[in-house]
Amino acid sequence: MSIRFVHETRPQRVRFGSGEAATALAEEVALLGAARVMVITTASAKAAADRITEGLPVALLHDDVAMHVPVEVADRARQAAAGHGADALVSIGGGSATGLAKAVALTSGLPVVAVPTTYAGSEATDMWGLTEDARKTTGTDPRVLPRAIVYDAELTTSLPVPLSVASGVNALAHCVDSMWAPRTDPVDQALAVEGIRALRTGLPMVVADPGGREGREHTLYAAYLAAVAFASAGAGLHHKICHVLGGMFGLPHAQTHAVVLPHVLEFNGPAAPAVYRRITDALGGSLPILLDSLEAPKALRELGFDESDLPSAVEAILPAVPPGNPRPVTAEDMTALLHAAWEGR
Structure with missing residues (x-):
């Protein structure tokens, strides 16, 4: 090819x-x-x-x-x-x-x-x-x-560990979205994969030694790679969801990304198996396992999102679904995804 x-x-x-x-x-x-x-x-x-x-x-x-x-x-x-x-x-x-x-x-x-x-x-x-x-x-x-x-x-180094983790997972979300966003290309994907690897290395080091330089450097380097890839590839489904949740409901930016990311990855992954495999290989395994080890936030309800707001969120997200998403997104799909994220499953 x-x-x-x-x-x-x-x-x-x-x-x-x-x-x-x-x-x-x-x-x-x-x-x-x-x-x-x-x-x-x-x-x-x-x-x-x-x-x-x-x-x-x-x-x-x-x-x-x-x-x-x-x-x-x-x-x-x-x-x-x-x-x-x-x-x-x-x-x-x-x-x-x-x-x-x-x-x-x-x-x-x-x-x-x-x-x-x-x-x-x-x-x-x-x-x-x-x-x-x-x-x-x-x-x-x-x-x-x-x-x-x-x-x-x-x-x-003064950024508390929970915020460091949430912010680092935000960078991870840039990487994942860049793998299947509307304008993605092989250069974007190469940057994103390297960013994922650096985050897998850096974030656990930040948790283990918050004042240490090495983990912070790996994570900051990864954040740059992630952003460069994202700027070129464009916003994928994950970021469209998080923009709505942040803009409409005032949810904290980084923490919202940390909660939503595993749900979008598991939704899109089966429809793009080659890309999904590259992501999981770079992660060294399962994203939920990594997030659990980092004690990342898990549930939208813990961030102040009310279950009764699910229908209005779904209604606002569907028109923003990017073209070329690995699989179609229905109202039923988005409701199930957001409800799982709300529960923290």
Whole structure:
């Protein structure tokens, strides 16, 4: 069988080095020629932000950040950037901080340098998301792709183990979705498989030694690979489900991915046996066994999702099912999948 595909690599500079965030960030800001930097960070990452931005030409530090980027939060950040004459954006934190920086870049065109403190992966994609009236809208735009990423595993050591696991499983979800998403190709799948292997190695090390560098580095490296694959392959069924659950019901992003992922994998797997085999080989066995060993969250009901909301969730998910999913998705299928995820079976 001949190999034929089209793959696009997104232009982005990546710097990876533990303990080097301050130096690397200063060099990236200098390369941009920025003189009035807007730093977007979360309350939990503010101490790290203060430390690694010392000496930078910071015009303002903005910590009005919210999960799933509500449009009113995005509007306030855009106004703050304009009001302070910002000429560059630096995001320091997890996916919410990166997402807000992207929302500002989407309308202003300002360049972004991302400094992740979790394994969300948003920093490596040109995808943006905004939530309004309990509906999350996503899209892609080259303006939101950060010009550079500064990866420093030491910035993730303060992330508690349960959040580290949930965030790492979010990266795992990027890998799995990339194996059968609408635009997947052999390059995406190679990146995704390597990402799965690195997560299988890194996440148990993070659980066993939360302050250790090696496990954090493996997991952060995997998160980057996962995001690059996902940006190219596009969102599969898993992410469409999680976007609805997050946008409509305000469920926590990473934890929702951790709960839903095994159910989507077992739903799609039998219809794509070759891909399923590559995923399970890279995992070294069963995904539920790995998740159990990590004590990952298991049930949507534990995240605040009410069983009575299942019908409205199914109704919202079905139109978003991506083309080319390995098997058709009926309302009955989605109801069964979500109910199993709600119960934590």
